Amino acid sequence: MNLTVRIWRQPGPAAEGRLVSYPVEDVSPDMSFLELLDVLNQQLIAAGEDPVAFDHDCREGICGSCGVVINGEAHGPERTTSCQLHLRSFADGDVIDVEPWRAKGFPVIKDLVVDRSALDRIVQAGGYVTAPTGSAPDAHATPVPKPDADLAFDNATCIGCGACVAACPNGSAMLFTAAKVTHLSLLPQGRPERARRVLDMVETMDAEGFGGCTNTGECVASCPKGIPFASIAALNREFLSASRRG
């Protein structure tokens, strides 16, 4: 199939960016979207031009490195990561717009590469259980009801790609933060710190320039791991009860 991609090119953080159109011919529907960018980059290198910079690593949908806005949607038309999107989701002759994550919390570094270190700082603020190595009791000392363990797992599957922020009209990181807060507050091991955790994480989230949540749900619609919308309600509940306890 033959496609045209219009890609955001921006040489550096302070530089002006613009969409540049490139034809890519004779590609296979079995190729992944990132393999399309590979093919384009080989063309650009052969022509003596600068290839498109984009983040990627595992290419199996688990590391969270990749992520671009495709035709206005974070990670494109399928509910998966950009690396697991295949060209069979497009039609021959399509023109595809490719842009970086756009959010105040994610400054552009180059082309499609953005700085997502703010998400790391939210975790550093309290997204952990204090359990120094060597201090752990036997793993079976505290049974965890299966429904709690399963729901904790559902929230723990977040890969930190940032699609939720990119999809949100407010550039909010609520779903990301909610997933971590919910994961840890459901488990007995995480309970002693739960009040401080949610307050510290939310404070950092706000300080990093992410917007507020207005329950539009765009985050959930774009999340490749299916983090549930209910987690945002759970975060609000945790925050409220922690704030009251003061």
Add this chain to the structure above:
Amino acid sequence: MTDYVVGEAIADTKAPHVPLESRWDERKFAAKLVNPANRRRHRVIVVGTGLAGGSAGATLAEQGYHVVQFCFQDSPRRAHSVAAQGGINAAKNYRNDGDSVYRLFHDTVKGGDFRARESNVYRLAQVSAQIIDQAVAQGVPFAREYGGLLDTRSFGGVQVQRTFYARGQTGQQLLIGAYQALSRQIDAGNVELHARTEMLDLVVSGGRARGIVARDLVTGEITTHLADAVVLATGGYGNVFYLSTNAKGSNATAIWRAHKRGAYFANPCFTQIHPTCIPRSGEHQSKLTLMSESLRNDGRIWVPKRAGDPRPPGEIPEEERDYYLERLYPSFGNLVPRDIASRAAKNVCDAGFGVGPGGLGVYLDFADAIGRLGRPAIEARYGNLFDMYQRITAEDPYAVPMRIYPAIHYTMGGLWVDYDLQSTIPGLFVIGEANFSDHGANRLGASALMQGLADGYFVLPATLNDYLGSTRLDDVDPDAVAQAETEARQRITRLLAVRGTRSVDSFHRELGLLMWDHCGMSRTREGLRKALDRVPSLRAEFWRDVRIPGGAAELNQELEKAGRVADFLELAELMLLDALVREESCGGHFREEHQTPSGEAQRDDENFAHVAAWEYGTPPVLHREQLVFEHVHPTQRSYT
């Protein structure tokens, strides 16, 4: 390059001379300690943030050391440990099914085809149980049963259920546990993190590892970081094959640069080919995707009995299918170790029985399991893997059998380390997949996560204490720093100056194909010699004709790749040489000249029961470390 010289044998690995069961206790007791108040004065560099590096950085910082940590990814949470699916072994014996530390030790030594060190493997089995405790305390959401206790399952090469798991995302969940522990230490100011920063060289001063030269991948700035000890946790070198299940960025630069500075490289030819990967779909393929070995618990592997049978799998009746693993290995069936399952798949495909494009695939069929347990049970166990398969292939594995084919997955070889996980350069420690220590010639499933975390949480912190507590460090020689930094800069300048015609990827693909053909699932003297002829000329072409757009002082992903591929082009030669010199078959190293009448690997314990530790040089120098088996007597591995 087929020349090498034999150097002095390695006589002492520093394992205490006491009974196997008490060696680790003895070592920990004999280890020097560093007063808690003095620890913050020691800087320790940790390169890599996967399971080994993340757990080590967090633990060392908890102890009070000042840790300076590096990863080339934009966040420590993205290291490739994240992609491990199936599980982690531990000798908990929660199932009361006859498991024990000794049995895990025994299975691992046997699974490694008797090419691993007994002392190290025993210690690994000993600390395995503590890893599960540690992870649960961190909030890792392992799979649980309705009673609230942890669930376990079986993996290849084993007849007990000792594998703990978190759906098909065990690596991700364990890594997030380590990442969160590390994050806590970053917030506390005990860990200084440098993300998007790549190690380019090791600084050796006064014969000791004292720092690294690193490049900031965003600005291109090159700086030297000094420390009292350096820990490499930089993973394996499977990407030398271009197509592998490794992440695109996984590379050998850190360990190869350390090798060139004096660290021995052990058993470079021991690479693991994983039997259950999704077959490639075309020339554009940029990487291969693994399907967890856990699928072999319920999936049955087969090919049609008639070569080239054109019928779709559903139309091939039961009696016209060859469940070849169940036929050849009735007691382990579909759960034979990886090397054996991979080779069997290659054999049936080479004989023309393969399925799918190019005949490079075999079926992994869940129809029986779905019939027996119902679709919901299979969904609960493997749902995300089935989804991933469907997404990549556009086929529904609930309805049509999966197609799988072996792919490069893991490297058992790596930098040589002693019992303390210290390399031949004092002060340079190597942990996780980057070292060679625990898996011999074949790694069992669910053992990589175990080893990475054992090294990082429990082994390294004890042995590094001893090094720092017993070593008087001199001031770092400024000339050593200047030399390492200048060499790193010159190399980048040289790469950019070539301005040739071929892209980095085109060289990488060519190297990968050459290595897969001649140093992959089976190897011959003739093929290895042929590849040994070709690699130096390919390397020369690379340095004459590579094209790298852009400059040094910016985010330049082609330049990053070029540096890594330049190192792969050197490492490949050592792998080929090692494979040529090892005139036996063992584990993942299958030399066609050395096989039993039934086509199984034929070891030569008399001449090759050793670790081949290579010292860098022209020609390379081979130092042998004789392996001693006091407890598990080497036998022809039998899984029939």
